[in-house]
Amino acid sequence: MYLSVVVPVYNERDNLPLLYQAVVDALKPIEKPWELILVDDGSRDDSLPVLESLADSDPQRVRVIALRRNFGQTAAIAAGIDHATGAVVVLMDADLQNDPQDIPMMLEKLEQGYDVISGWRKNRQDTFITRTLPSNLANWLISKTTGVKLHDYGCTLKAYRREVITGFRLYGEMHRFIPVFANSVGARILEVPVNHHPRKFGKAKYGLERTFKVVLDLFTVQFLSRYANKPIYLFGGTGSVLILVSGLVLFYLFIRRIFFDVSVMNSPLFQISTMVAILGFQSILMGLIAELLARTYHESQGKPTYTVRKKINFTEDDHS
Known part of the structure:
Protein backbone atom coordinates (compact mmCIF):
# COMPACT_ATOMS: atom_id res chain seq x y z
CA MET A 1 0.00 0.00 0.00
CA ALA A 228 15.83 9.73 26.77
CA ASN A 229 19.15 8.17 25.72
CA LYS A 230 21.34 10.23 28.09
CA PRO A 231 19.32 11.03 31.23
CA ILE A 232 22.49 11.50 33.29
CA TYR A 233 23.05 14.78 31.41
CA LEU A 234 19.83 16.18 32.85
CA PHE A 235 19.86 14.70 36.35
CA GLY A 236 23.62 14.71 36.75
CA GLY A 237 23.92 18.23 35.40
CA THR A 238 21.24 19.48 37.76
CA GLY A 239 22.82 17.67 40.69
CA SER A 240 26.28 19.06 39.90
CA VAL A 241 24.92 22.61 39.81
CA LEU A 242 23.19 22.11 43.17
CA ILE A 243 26.36 20.74 44.76
CA LEU A 244 28.39 23.62 43.33
CA VAL A 245 25.92 26.17 44.72
CA SER A 246 26.04 24.43 48.10
CA GLY A 247 29.84 24.49 48.08
CA LEU A 248 29.94 28.21 47.28
CA VAL A 249 27.53 28.98 50.15
CA LEU A 250 29.59 26.91 52.59
CA PHE A 251 32.79 28.64 51.43
CA TYR A 252 31.13 32.01 52.03
CA LEU A 253 30.05 30.93 55.54
CA PHE A 254 33.50 29.71 56.51
CA ILE A 255 35.09 32.92 55.22
CA ARG A 256 32.73 34.83 57.52
CA ARG A 257 33.63 32.46 60.35
CA ILE A 258 37.37 32.99 59.88
CA PHE A 259 37.43 36.73 59.37
CA PHE A 260 34.36 37.92 61.28
CA ASP A 261 33.99 35.19 63.89
CA VAL A 262 30.36 34.56 62.84
CA SER A 263 28.85 31.21 63.85
CA VAL A 264 28.43 28.82 60.93
CA MET A 265 26.39 26.02 62.47
CA ASN A 266 23.56 28.30 63.62
CA SER A 267 23.18 30.06 60.28
CA PRO A 268 20.07 29.13 58.24
CA LEU A 269 22.29 29.33 55.15
CA PHE A 270 24.30 26.38 56.47
CA GLN A 271 21.17 24.26 56.81
CA ILE A 272 19.90 25.30 53.39
CA SER A 273 23.25 24.57 51.72
CA THR A 274 23.35 21.15 53.37
CA MET A 275 19.88 20.32 52.01
CA VAL A 276 20.87 21.58 48.55
CA ALA A 277 23.95 19.35 48.60
CA ILE A 278 21.82 16.34 49.54
CA LEU A 279 19.37 17.12 46.73
CA GLY A 280 22.27 17.42 44.30
CA PHE A 281 23.68 14.05 45.36
CA GLN A 282 20.24 12.44 45.03
CA SER A 283 19.79 13.96 41.58
CA ILE A 284 23.03 12.39 40.40
CA LEU A 285 21.93 9.02 41.79
CA MET A 286 18.59 9.41 39.93
CA GLY A 287 20.57 10.06 36.76
CA LEU A 288 22.56 6.85 37.22
CA ILE A 289 19.36 4.87 37.80
CA ALA A 290 17.80 6.48 34.71
CA GLU A 291 20.90 5.47 32.71
CA LEU A 292 20.38 1.85 33.78
CA LEU A 293 16.70 2.04 32.78
CA ALA A 294 17.57 3.54 29.39
CA ARG A 295 20.04 0.75 28.69
CA THR A 296 17.53 -1.87 29.82
CA TYR A 297 14.92 -0.32 27.51
CA HIS A 298 17.18 -0.43 24.46
CA GLU A 299 18.95 -3.73 25.08
CA SER A 300 15.91 -5.76 26.17
CA GLN A 301 14.15 -4.90 22.92
CA GLY A 302 17.21 -4.92 20.72
CA LYS A 303 16.35 -1.28 19.99
CA PRO A 304 19.28 0.68 18.51
CA THR A 305 20.22 4.15 19.63
CA TYR A 306 20.42 5.32 16.02
CA THR A 307 18.29 5.30 12.87
CA VAL A 308 19.39 4.54 9.31
CA ARG A 309 18.12 6.64 6.40
CA LYS A 310 19.12 4.15 3.70
CA LYS A 311 21.53 1.33 2.90
CA ILE A 312 23.56 0.84 -0.25
CA ASN A 313 24.68 -2.58 -1.52
CA PHE A 314 23.26 -4.39 1.51
CA THR A 315 20.98 -7.40 1.42
CA GLU A 316 18.26 -8.19 3.94
CA ASP A 317 20.56 -10.77 5.55
CA ASP A 318 23.33 -8.25 6.18
CA HIS A 319 23.24 -6.89 9.74
CA SER A 320 26.72 -5.39 9.97
Whole structure:
Protein backbone atom coordinates (compact mmCIF):
# COMPACT_ATOMS: atom_id res chain seq x y z
CA MET A 1 0.00 0.00 0.00
CA TYR A 2 1.37 3.41 -0.97
CA LEU A 3 -0.81 5.80 1.03
CA SER A 4 -2.87 5.65 4.22
CA VAL A 5 -5.08 8.63 5.10
CA VAL A 6 -5.87 8.49 8.82
CA VAL A 7 -8.82 10.51 10.14
CA PRO A 8 -9.90 10.59 13.82
CA VAL A 9 -13.67 11.02 14.13
CA TYR A 10 -15.69 12.30 17.08
CA ASN A 11 -19.31 13.41 16.58
CA GLU A 12 -18.94 14.31 12.90
CA ARG A 13 -22.00 12.55 11.46
CA ASP A 14 -22.95 15.27 8.98
CA ASN A 15 -19.39 15.84 7.77
CA LEU A 16 -18.45 12.24 7.03
CA PRO A 17 -20.16 11.69 3.63
CA LEU A 18 -18.74 14.98 2.36
CA LEU A 19 -15.32 14.10 3.76
CA TYR A 20 -15.28 10.71 2.02
CA GLN A 21 -16.25 12.22 -1.33
CA ALA A 22 -13.68 15.01 -0.95
CA VAL A 23 -10.90 12.49 -0.27
CA VAL A 24 -11.94 10.33 -3.24
CA ASP A 25 -11.99 13.35 -5.55
CA ALA A 26 -8.64 14.63 -4.29
CA LEU A 27 -6.88 11.27 -4.71
CA LYS A 28 -8.15 10.50 -8.22
CA PRO A 29 -4.76 11.54 -9.70
CA ILE A 30 -2.98 9.09 -7.39
CA GLU A 31 -2.39 5.93 -9.42
CA LYS A 32 -0.90 3.95 -6.55
CA PRO A 33 -3.20 2.12 -4.09
CA TRP A 34 -4.45 4.06 -1.07
CA GLU A 35 -6.68 3.51 1.94
CA LEU A 36 -8.84 5.75 4.11
CA ILE A 37 -8.75 4.77 7.79
CA LEU A 38 -11.55 6.37 9.81
CA VAL A 39 -11.18 5.99 13.58
CA ASP A 40 -14.37 6.52 15.57
CA ASP A 41 -13.29 7.87 18.95
CA GLY A 42 -16.41 6.88 20.90
CA SER A 43 -18.78 9.24 19.07
CA ARG A 44 -22.10 9.90 20.78
CA ASP A 45 -24.03 10.79 17.64
CA ASP A 46 -24.65 8.54 14.64
CA SER A 47 -21.08 8.80 13.30
CA LEU A 48 -20.39 5.06 13.61
CA PRO A 49 -23.39 3.93 11.50
CA VAL A 50 -22.36 6.45 8.85
CA LEU A 51 -18.80 5.11 8.93
CA GLU A 52 -20.07 1.55 8.58
CA SER A 53 -22.14 2.61 5.59
CA LEU A 54 -19.10 4.20 3.94
CA ALA A 55 -17.06 1.06 4.57
CA ASP A 56 -19.77 -1.09 2.99
CA SER A 57 -19.96 1.16 -0.07
CA ASP A 58 -16.17 1.14 -0.66
CA PRO A 59 -14.73 -1.99 1.02
CA GLN A 60 -11.49 -1.87 -0.97
CA ARG A 61 -10.38 1.52 0.32
CA VAL A 62 -12.38 2.49 3.43
CA ARG A 63 -11.44 0.93 6.75
CA VAL A 64 -13.14 1.76 10.05
CA ILE A 65 -11.82 1.38 13.58
CA ALA A 66 -14.32 1.90 16.42
CA LEU A 67 -12.80 2.60 19.84
CA ARG A 68 -14.74 1.44 22.90
CA ARG A 69 -14.98 4.95 24.36
CA ASN A 70 -13.70 8.47 23.81
CA PHE A 71 -9.93 8.17 24.37
CA GLY A 72 -9.02 11.50 22.77
CA GLN A 73 -7.63 12.65 19.43
CA THR A 74 -4.09 11.46 20.10
CA ALA A 75 -5.20 7.91 20.96
CA ALA A 76 -7.42 7.80 17.86
CA ILE A 77 -4.54 8.92 15.66
CA ALA A 78 -2.24 6.33 17.27
CA ALA A 79 -4.81 3.60 16.55
CA GLY A 80 -5.02 4.71 12.93
CA ILE A 81 -1.24 4.74 12.50
CA ASP A 82 -0.93 1.30 14.12
CA HIS A 83 -3.42 -0.17 11.64
CA ALA A 84 -2.19 1.73 8.57
CA THR A 85 -0.39 -0.25 5.87
CA GLY A 86 0.81 2.59 3.66
CA ALA A 87 4.43 3.63 3.20
CA VAL A 88 3.15 7.20 3.52
CA VAL A 89 0.72 8.23 6.27
CA VAL A 90 -1.37 11.40 5.99
CA LEU A 91 -3.25 12.69 9.02
CA MET A 92 -6.22 15.03 8.77
CA ASP A 93 -9.31 16.12 10.71
CA ALA A 94 -12.86 15.01 9.97
CA ASP A 95 -14.47 18.46 10.32
CA LEU A 96 -13.85 19.48 6.67
CA GLN A 97 -11.65 22.38 7.75
CA ASN A 98 -8.62 20.54 6.33
CA ASP A 99 -8.76 20.29 2.54
CA PRO A 100 -8.01 16.87 0.98
CA GLN A 101 -7.05 18.71 -2.23
CA ASP A 102 -3.78 19.58 -0.49
CA ILE A 103 -2.76 15.93 -0.18
CA PRO A 104 -1.38 15.46 -3.74
CA MET A 105 0.78 18.57 -3.30
CA MET A 106 2.13 17.21 -0.01
CA LEU A 107 2.91 13.86 -1.63
CA GLU A 108 4.86 15.66 -4.36
CA LYS A 109 6.92 17.40 -1.68
CA LEU A 110 7.68 14.03 -0.06
CA GLU A 111 8.94 12.77 -3.41
CA GLN A 112 11.46 15.63 -3.38
CA GLY A 113 13.27 13.96 -0.49
CA TYR A 114 11.46 15.22 2.58
CA ASP A 115 10.24 12.91 5.35
CA VAL A 116 7.58 15.13 6.94
CA ILE A 117 5.32 17.67 5.25
CA SER A 118 3.57 19.81 7.84
CA GLY A 119 0.50 21.86 6.98
CA TRP A 120 0.36 25.55 7.88
CA ARG A 121 -3.10 27.12 8.11
CA LYS A 122 -1.83 30.49 6.96
CA ASN A 123 -5.34 31.92 6.57
CA ARG A 124 -6.99 30.24 9.51
CA GLN A 125 -10.80 30.30 9.64
CA ASP A 126 -11.28 30.21 13.42
CA THR A 127 -12.18 32.73 16.11
CA PHE A 128 -9.10 34.74 17.05
CA ILE A 129 -9.42 34.99 20.84
CA THR A 130 -10.44 31.44 21.72
CA ARG A 131 -8.63 29.45 19.00
CA THR A 132 -6.08 31.33 16.90
CA LEU A 133 -4.35 33.42 19.59
CA PRO A 134 -3.75 30.52 22.05
CA SER A 135 -2.60 28.37 19.12
CA ASN A 136 -0.11 31.02 17.97
CA LEU A 137 1.30 31.34 21.48
CA ALA A 138 1.62 27.55 21.79
CA ASN A 139 3.31 27.32 18.38
CA TRP A 140 5.85 29.99 19.38
CA LEU A 141 6.58 28.26 22.68
CA ILE A 142 6.98 24.81 21.12
CA SER A 143 9.24 26.13 18.36
CA LYS A 144 11.46 27.99 20.82
CA THR A 145 11.66 25.09 23.25
CA THR A 146 12.19 22.19 20.83
CA GLY A 147 14.17 23.99 18.13
CA VAL A 148 11.83 22.59 15.45
CA LYS A 149 10.44 25.81 14.02
CA LEU A 150 6.92 25.42 12.63
CA HIS A 151 4.20 28.03 12.34
CA ASP A 152 1.36 25.60 13.01
CA TYR A 153 1.88 22.55 15.20
CA GLY A 154 -1.87 22.32 15.73
CA CYS A 155 -2.69 21.65 12.07
CA THR A 156 -3.55 17.95 11.87
CA LEU A 157 -2.98 17.83 8.10
CA LYS A 158 0.52 16.37 7.84
CA ALA A 159 2.20 13.75 5.66
CA TYR A 160 4.83 11.36 6.99
CA ARG A 161 7.05 8.64 5.68
CA ARG A 162 6.23 5.64 7.83
CA GLU A 163 9.79 5.02 8.97
CA VAL A 164 10.01 8.34 10.83
CA ILE A 165 6.87 7.83 12.92
CA THR A 166 7.60 4.37 14.27
CA GLY A 167 9.42 3.56 17.49
CA PHE A 168 7.52 5.85 19.86
CA ARG A 169 4.10 5.91 21.45
CA LEU A 170 1.68 8.83 21.66
CA TYR A 171 0.00 9.92 24.87
CA GLY A 172 -1.90 12.96 26.13
CA GLU A 173 -2.05 15.62 23.39
CA MET A 174 1.23 14.51 21.85
CA HIS A 175 0.02 14.01 18.27
CA ARG A 176 0.95 17.64 17.60
CA PHE A 177 4.53 16.82 18.65
CA ILE A 178 5.06 14.08 16.07
CA PRO A 179 7.32 16.39 13.98
CA VAL A 180 9.52 16.84 17.07
CA PHE A 181 9.85 13.08 17.53
CA ALA A 182 10.51 12.69 13.79
CA ASN A 183 13.16 15.39 13.97
CA SER A 184 14.88 13.48 16.79
CA VAL A 185 15.53 10.59 14.37
CA GLY A 186 16.83 12.88 11.64
CA ALA A 187 13.68 13.47 9.57
CA ARG A 188 13.74 16.21 6.94
CA ILE A 189 10.77 18.49 7.64
CA LEU A 190 9.09 20.98 5.32
CA GLU A 191 6.18 23.25 6.25
CA VAL A 192 3.77 24.24 3.47
CA PRO A 193 0.72 26.54 3.47
CA VAL A 194 -2.55 24.61 3.17
CA ASN A 195 -6.19 25.56 2.77
CA HIS A 196 -8.39 25.99 5.81
CA HIS A 197 -12.17 26.22 5.65
CA PRO A 198 -14.82 27.34 8.14
CA ARG A 199 -16.58 24.53 9.93
CA LYS A 200 -19.85 23.60 8.18
CA PHE A 201 -21.43 21.26 10.70
CA GLY A 202 -21.00 20.57 14.39
CA LYS A 203 -18.84 22.53 16.78
CA ALA A 204 -15.20 22.66 17.85
CA LYS A 205 -14.20 20.01 20.42
CA TYR A 206 -11.46 22.01 22.12
CA GLY A 207 -11.10 25.30 23.96
CA LEU A 208 -8.55 27.23 25.94
CA GLU A 209 -8.03 24.38 28.42
CA ARG A 210 -6.22 22.43 25.71
CA THR A 211 -3.38 24.97 25.74
CA PHE A 212 -2.47 24.05 29.32
CA LYS A 213 -2.37 20.35 28.44
CA VAL A 214 -0.06 21.10 25.53
CA VAL A 215 2.34 23.02 27.78
CA LEU A 216 2.49 20.10 30.22
CA ASP A 217 3.08 17.61 27.41
CA LEU A 218 5.88 19.84 26.18
CA PHE A 219 7.94 18.99 29.28
CA THR A 220 7.60 15.29 28.48
CA VAL A 221 8.46 15.78 24.81
CA GLN A 222 11.57 17.76 25.69
CA PHE A 223 12.79 15.06 28.04
CA LEU A 224 12.07 12.22 25.60
CA SER A 225 13.60 13.97 22.59
CA ARG A 226 16.73 15.33 24.31
CA TYR A 227 17.51 13.10 27.29
CA ALA A 228 15.83 9.73 26.77
CA ASN A 229 19.15 8.17 25.72
CA LYS A 230 21.34 10.23 28.09
CA PRO A 231 19.32 11.03 31.23
CA ILE A 232 22.49 11.50 33.29
CA TYR A 233 23.05 14.78 31.41
CA LEU A 234 19.83 16.18 32.85
CA PHE A 235 19.86 14.70 36.35
CA GLY A 236 23.62 14.71 36.75
CA GLY A 237 23.92 18.23 35.40
CA THR A 238 21.24 19.48 37.76
CA GLY A 239 22.82 17.67 40.69
CA SER A 240 26.28 19.06 39.90
CA VAL A 241 24.92 22.61 39.81
CA LEU A 242 23.19 22.11 43.17
CA ILE A 243 26.36 20.74 44.76
CA LEU A 244 28.39 23.62 43.33
CA VAL A 245 25.92 26.17 44.72
CA SER A 246 26.04 24.43 48.10
CA GLY A 247 29.84 24.49 48.08
CA LEU A 248 29.94 28.21 47.28
CA VAL A 249 27.53 28.98 50.15
CA LEU A 250 29.59 26.91 52.59
CA PHE A 251 32.79 28.64 51.43
CA TYR A 252 31.13 32.01 52.03
CA LEU A 253 30.05 30.93 55.54
CA PHE A 254 33.50 29.71 56.51
CA ILE A 255 35.09 32.92 55.22
CA ARG A 256 32.73 34.83 57.52
CA ARG A 257 33.63 32.46 60.35
CA ILE A 258 37.37 32.99 59.88
CA PHE A 259 37.43 36.73 59.37
CA PHE A 260 34.36 37.92 61.28
CA ASP A 261 33.99 35.19 63.89
CA VAL A 262 30.36 34.56 62.84
CA SER A 263 28.85 31.21 63.85
CA VAL A 264 28.43 28.82 60.93
CA MET A 265 26.39 26.02 62.47
CA ASN A 266 23.56 28.30 63.62
CA SER A 267 23.18 30.06 60.28
CA PRO A 268 20.07 29.13 58.24
CA LEU A 269 22.29 29.33 55.15
CA PHE A 270 24.30 26.38 56.47
CA GLN A 271 21.17 24.26 56.81
CA ILE A 272 19.90 25.30 53.39
CA SER A 273 23.25 24.57 51.72
CA THR A 274 23.35 21.15 53.37
CA MET A 275 19.88 20.32 52.01
CA VAL A 276 20.87 21.58 48.55
CA ALA A 277 23.95 19.35 48.60
CA ILE A 278 21.82 16.34 49.54
CA LEU A 279 19.37 17.12 46.73
CA GLY A 280 22.27 17.42 44.30
CA PHE A 281 23.68 14.05 45.36
CA GLN A 282 20.24 12.44 45.03
CA SER A 283 19.79 13.96 41.58
CA ILE A 284 23.03 12.39 40.40
CA LEU A 285 21.93 9.02 41.79
CA MET A 286 18.59 9.41 39.93
CA GLY A 287 20.57 10.06 36.76
CA LEU A 288 22.56 6.85 37.22
CA ILE A 289 19.36 4.87 37.80
CA ALA A 290 17.80 6.48 34.71
CA GLU A 291 20.90 5.47 32.71
CA LEU A 292 20.38 1.85 33.78
CA LEU A 293 16.70 2.04 32.78
CA ALA A 294 17.57 3.54 29.39
CA ARG A 295 20.04 0.75 28.69
CA THR A 296 17.53 -1.87 29.82
CA TYR A 297 14.92 -0.32 27.51
CA HIS A 298 17.18 -0.43 24.46
CA GLU A 299 18.95 -3.73 25.08
CA SER A 300 15.91 -5.76 26.17
CA GLN A 301 14.15 -4.90 22.92
CA GLY A 302 17.21 -4.92 20.72
CA LYS A 303 16.35 -1.28 19.99
CA PRO A 304 19.28 0.68 18.51
CA THR A 305 20.22 4.15 19.63
CA TYR A 306 20.42 5.32 16.02
CA THR A 307 18.29 5.30 12.87
CA VAL A 308 19.39 4.54 9.31
CA ARG A 309 18.12 6.64 6.40
CA LYS A 310 19.12 4.15 3.70
CA LYS A 311 21.53 1.33 2.90
CA ILE A 312 23.56 0.84 -0.25
CA ASN A 313 24.68 -2.58 -1.52
CA PHE A 314 23.26 -4.39 1.51
CA THR A 315 20.98 -7.40 1.42
CA GLU A 316 18.26 -8.19 3.94
CA ASP A 317 20.56 -10.77 5.55
CA ASP A 318 23.33 -8.25 6.18
CA HIS A 319 23.24 -6.89 9.74
CA SER A 320 26.72 -5.39 9.97
